[in-house]
Each structure stands twice: as structure tokens, then as C-alpha cells.
Amino acid sequence: MTVLEQPDRQAEPVDPAGRQPAIEVRDLRMRYGSTDVLTGVTFTVHPGEVIALLGPNGAGKTTTIEILEGFRMRSAGDVRVLGVDPARGDERWRARLGVVLQSWRDHAKWRVRELLNHLGAYYSPYSTSRIRRPWDVDDLIDAVGLTPHAHKRVRQLSGGQRRRLDVAIGIVGRPELLFLDEPTTGFDPEARREFHDLVHRLADLEQTTILLATHDLDEAEKLADRILILAGGSIIADGSAEQLARQVSTEAEVKWSRRGERFVHSTTDATRFVRELFRQYGDDLEDLEIRRATLEDTYMALVREFESGGRVTALHTFRGARR
């Protein structure tokens, strides 16, 4: 990420009406046998936020999401999803959630439109004056770009088309909160771009709150308002990509060239350094570039620090990144 004199953005959207959080997790713990998978996860998601949950394999991302979806019982901790404990969520609560599942070969004989029409029917009793459920089938098919394939059987779809169908199934009930677990695994760049556009549309037009677990740092940075990093069973960092980057590395790399010669310099105060450069060399200065830590740098630094036993420091340092 290249940051050139960008005004400091307040990335944290504070809910103006002070409404109930979409997700509230406090000290969530999960233990399988004698293995602790989650050792105290705490975070809050506000309505309309898009949150990316990052973390190494086995960090507990999927477990966390499945507990929030109500598909898995937790060992301990306080969890509220749309104001309800997922362990006790009823069908009315279920109707307000969307879950994007990875399809494999289910409903292979069904046609795209037939399947969406059928699954939408379950949501119609939960339609409200504010949220009309389900989504009109043809509009939905259009929104996910499957119109030319609406009458194809599911087994005839390509991998990318199938994932778009998965998303369509996840949002057919116009969810207030959508869960996406590794949504773009196996996508080609074009399919990935289309998928990102779709998520942006959902977040912007429908004000859907989205929790996305991913391995893809680029994706997290593009889509998420806020990033949570889960490692070793707890959240080790919580903030926007910029906030995290600033916390982890205070140094920026300044590159420039003068009379055909390239220079690189690391500094904690890029602004002052560049001002000094201009004062000294003025018009001779060319190809100026300031590079701050990318999300990948940040992520690697955080996880490495955590894994080398710097757990406590990491927690303390990044508490500051939260509001």
C-alpha cells in the first residue's frame, strides 16, 4: 500500500444511533477434548460493518464462525448475534441470517432458478414492511450475474458460477447479517473481482453486515472496514488495515531518484524527511515514493511476533488500534 499524504481516515464507523451491535462476542472459549481452540475471543461488529477475520490455518476462524451461525455449541463465553444467543436462536432469528456455504455436488439436478425460488419460499413468512423477503428471484439471479444460466442445472455450472449461486442462496432471504467463510477459494482473478463487486453492493445498497473469514489479505484489505486477526485462539489485532499497519511498523520507506540515481531511506517520520528532501533538492527530486507496511507485512509481523511468544505484547500494542 502506498500512502502519499493521505488525510488520516477514521476507519471505524461508529454507529450513530447507538443501535444494538450485530455481533457481540465476549470471552468466547472452545475446547475439543483437551485441546483449546478458542481461548477467549472478544469483539464487536456494528450494523452495516464489513469485517474480515484473518488468521493462520487452525487459528479457529471456522470454529468462531460456526458458533456465531448457531451450527456449533461453544464451551464458554457470551455471544449475541442480532441480539440473540446463537445456541438458542429460533427460526425467526435464522431468517435474518445469511450463510454462504461451499457447494460441492448438492442439488445437482436442480435448475438455478428453480432452486432459488424454492429456498426463497421459506423466508416469505418472515417478510417485514422494511425488509421484503425473499429477494425477487430474477433480480437476485441478475445481481449475481447468473441470468444466462438461470435455467441450467446446477451440475452444469462452472466453479465460479457455482460460487455465485452459493452467494445467491446465502442472500435469498435478504439477510441483515451475512457470514462468508473463505468465499473466493479457487476463483480466477476475474471471478474474484466480480465477487468483490457483489459484496460491495450488498454492503452499500443493502446495508448488510458482513463477517468474512479469509486467507486472502488482499481481499480483506479491499472489502473490510475492519480486520480482526485471530491467532492461537484469540484476537491479537483489531482495526482497519491502515491502523494495523501503523501500529506494527512505524517506519516508512522513502524512495526517490536524483540525476538518474536511485535512493532509499527508512524513516519514522516520512513527512518531515520528505519536506527536508524538497528543501535540499527542490526540482531535482524525481520518482518520489513512500511505502508504508502493507497488510501482508503487518499480518506476517503480527503472527510471527505472536508465534515467537510475544502474545502479551501483541495484545497490549493492538488494544490501541481499537476504538
Place this chain on the structure above:
Amino acid sequence: MSTETHPGASAAEPARRGPAAGRTPGADTRAGWPETRGMRVHPTLMAARAGLVRGGIELRHTLTNTQDLWNYLFPNVVLLVVMFFMRNATVPGTDFSLGARNLPSLLGGSMAFSAMVTMKITLAMEREDGTLLRAKAVPNGMVGYLVGKVVQVAGMTVVSGLVLVVPGAFLVDGLAPDSPVDWLTLLGVVLLGLVACLPLGAILGSLFDNPRNVGVTTLPLMGLVATSGIFYPINGFPVWLQWIAQAFPIYWLGLGTRAALLPDEMAAVELGGSWRHLETFGVLGAWAVLGLLIAPVVLRRMARRESGSTVAARKERALQRIH
């Protein structure tokens, strides 16, 4: 986030808010009880209705692809060929064609067998491929799924029965469904037999996690068919074997369909020298009650365990088998 739906609201609420519905548009839908031309449709009822449609669609799918058509035809053609070669043999102690005796017998026996096996295998397969998880992610989706499955498998069993009996009736002589009582008996035995066998299949299908292991239970079921007097009267069998056969629904379904379609004097070669209508409905009814009591418990336990990671793990395992 919407405050339109109240997850905590009690089921008694709609009655209370009934009169206010006209004054506050949209309020009537708040608790998930929409107004449809003055009639309140309960979400569960809606899901059951969606399930009926689902069953119909899935039954239609089985009639429009070669794999399923082959599954309808192949076993029945084999049975018809066997019957054709039996047509000149006689039932011991009579001069009645063994082929003619076996047509109604096979109708009952194969319906019992295929209702159990089809239900069992479909359930195990659809758990593996994630169909069940999708149903779980949708409000009241499990209700719709199960209603749909019962309709689909019952429909498939009836179609398969017709494929056997319609051409079979032209191959053998001596069938005598000559009174309305016989037709009513046939209808009653088939319906009650399905109600007895479908839950048993569902229980078997939900006990095993791996479709390959489910296949193992097919073998004892075949053995049961062999001892149930479907192909040959069991009068000559050891008494303990007769008791085993009479403990299970397959024997009684076969007896019931023979009672409906064979001449009355053929009752003489049955156990006890009678069609034993009372015992037939008694035993089938007992299995139906038992199945309907146990199946929901087992199915609920099975559904509770489904999550994205369990489906992913099964997919992983299945793919390893392929490679």
C-alpha cells in the same frame, strides 16, 4: 439492523396483535405471521408446503435423467424375467402359478425394501454432499427437507411398484383384485407400509456418517427379504426363521399385497391359513408408530451435528477415496 422481528417474541403474540394489524400496516408481519387474504400462515406450515413442492420437483428430476430411469427399470426388469421363468412352476400344494403368486408378493416386498434403502442412501448421500446443511441454514428448512424427502421417496417407491406391476400383469395369469375391498386393502397396505418403512430407512440413514458404511446395512435387509416369503411361501421354513420374518414389516407388506391381488383361496397356503388382515395392519401400524417416535429424535441429533466443517471433512474423505 432491523428491530422489526423479535426473536424473543412468544408464539402467543399473533393472537394479541391481531386486532391492531389493520391500523399499523406491516405490523402484522412482525412476528413472522404474514397475512394472506385474511389467513395467517404459520412459517412451519409454509415450510411443509414448500416441502411438498420440493418432493414433487425431486421426484420429477428422477424421471428426467437416465441414471434414475435405469434405477427404476433395471431391478424391476430382472424381477419380471425371474417371474416369467417361474410362470409354469406352481405354489406347493396348489396348481396356482408361482409366477402369478410372486407378482403381488414382489410388489409388497420390493416396496418395503426400496422405501427403506432409498431413504437410507439418499439421507446419507445428502448429508455428505451438504444438502442437509443447506436445509439447516434456511428457516424451517429441515421441516421442508424432510417432508420433501418423504414425498420424493414415497413417490419413487410407487413409481417403481408400477414399473413392476403394470407389465407384470400381462405376463402372468390369475391375479384377482375383483372387489373394491381388494383395492382398498391394496391402498391401505401400501400407505401404511410406506409410513412404516420410510422412518426406518431414515433412522438407518442417519446412524452412519459415511455413505459407504450405510451400504453395509443393505445386506441384512436383503437377507430379510429372502426370509420374508416374498419369493416362496415360508411354511416349510424353521419356526424361528418364520418368527424373525414376521417381526419385520417386509413380510407383512408382501402378505398384504398378496391378500389384495390374489384369489381368496390362496390364503390357504399362508401361515395360519389366512390373510391375517388384523395382524398385518397391527404389525405395520406398530412399526409406523415406533419409527415415527424414534426417527425425529435420531434425525434431530444428526442435524444438530451438521456444520460447514463437518461437510468439508466428509468431502475431503470422499475425494481421497476417489484418488
